[in-house]
Amino acid sequence: MQIDRCRFGKRKMGLMSKVIMMCGICGSGKTTYAKKKEQEGYILLSIDEEMWKLYGRKGIDYPEEQYEKLSEQVEAALQKKLLSLIQQGKDVVIDFSFWSKENRNVYKELIQKAGAETELLSTPSGECLDQHFRWRLMTIS
Numbered sequence: 587m588q589i590d591r592c593r594f595g596k597r598k599m600g601l602m603s604k605v606i607m608m609c610g611i612c613g614s615g616k617t618t619y620a621k622k623k624e625q626e627g628y629i630l631l632s633i634d635e636e637m638w639k640l641y642g643r644k645g646i647d648y649p650e651e652q653y654e655k656l657s658e659q660v661e662a663a664l665q666k667k668l669l670s671l672i673q674q675g676k677d678v679v680i681d682f683s684f685w686s687k688e689n690r691n692v693y694k695e696l697i698q699k700a701g702a703e704t705e706l707l708s709t710p711s712g713e714c715l716d717q718h719f720r721w722r723l724m725t726i727s
Contacts, residue, residue, distance in 0.1 A: 603672040603702035607693060609684040610709035619707065620681040629671050632681035636660045665696065672700040 606623060608616040617632065624630040637644075637660055644653050661682075671678050684690045690706065697704050 603675055603700075604677045604705065605668070605672065605697050605702050606677075606679040606705045606707060607684055607690065608679065608681050608707055609690065612683070614709040616683070616709065617681050620679045623679040628677045628679045630679050630681060631664050631668060631671075633657065633660055633664060634681070636664060669696070669700050672697065672702045678702075 606620075606628065608620055610616050617634075620628075620630050620632065637657060640660065641648050641656055644650055648656065664680075668678060668680070680693070682689075684693070684706075694704055694706075
């Protein structure tokens, strides 16, 4: 896993939040890592989990064409929650895919303006494919 640390200030007396942003393709281990950080005391914000909790499964519990609109609403709510958690000095791990550099930069700027430290964790696609093939071999055997 590659780590890109972008520090926007010092963590003074435990009051400054640290926000970990997960970046990688589906099945790369983002959620698994995020849940480990949650066990360490980080607050986990997951767009997928929030979508499932509020609306269920795409194409089953709501029409697929509604996904974009609903996910935008969920993301806006999670951004508000993120800012509130930063103001409270909480450490947060964001389990989004952060596919585009533009989206990563939007979040880095949002987090920076709120006064928190960020860390971008990304899983290289080659590593993801290796994990996927090992998993497939275990399930076939």
